[in-house]
Amino acid sequence: MSTRDRIIAAATEMMQEGAPRLSVRAVAARAGVGASTLRHHFPTQRDLINAALTATYDAAMPDERIRDTSMPARERLRECLRRLLDPFAEPAEAREVWTNLLRMFAEAEADPKTRAGYQVLVGEAERRISAWLAILEEEGALPPGDNATRSDFLLTFIDGLSIARALPPSDQRLEDETRSLAFAVDAVFDVVSRARPPQ
Known part of the structure; x- marks a missing residue:
């Protein structure tokens, strides 16, 4: 699994668990990457959330x-x-x-x-x-x-x-x-x- 995919998987898991906010640090820690690496793939928090939501629907449908x-x-x-x-x-x-x-x-x-x-x-x-x-x-x-x-x-x-x-x-x-x-x-x-x- 690529680094980007690991980050998306971590964010998706946290959303499914009901996390009220997707903190960059928390998602990076869950994915086992540094915050700077996460920012490289997803420059904004909105980019990260959008990717996680899209992945959720791609998997479900x-x-x-x-x-x-x-x-x-x-x-x-x-x-x-x-x-x-x-x-x-x-x-x-x-x-x-x-x-x-x-x-x-x-x-x-x-x-x-x-x-x-x-x-x-x-x-x-x-x-x-x-x-x-x-x-x-x-x-x-x-x-x-x-x-x-x-x-x-x-x-x-x-x-x-x-x-x-x-x-x-x-x-x-x-x-x-x-x-x-x-x-x-x-x-x-x-x-x-x-x-x-x-x-």
Whole structure:
């Protein structure tokens, strides 16, 4: 593993453990490198955080399955979206993940750097979903449409499912979740999205 990869791995581990701040010294110590070496690879703390967030999503959301045309397109998209829920697998894990996210990003006086970090997190998810939709559109499986709006819709839907996983489970949670996820994917395929109104 390269020095850069070790630094990113250390930062990612600390984020997953709920560290409220990624101190350069703490990340360098975890990675077993000097602070100057870390600064060589990541001149600013924002560069480090962005790289760690991107690595987190790259690991959580591999793209290979979306290109597997031996599977129906809707099934491929459902499978990829379900990967977004992997950190929220069981109620205990889901509550821990949400607690850490709230601690990091939802404080009343969140500073600009924290807010920027959250935007990177959301942006990575939106980028990945938009890429999946573009792949399906290019192969002709998905009707042309406003993929930005479709991505917003799917990400909002996934956020809701992830919160539901943190709540006391019902006996039919997995069945209900599977049915709801299929409904959301069908909506994206079957409804021609209108263009997003001008801002």
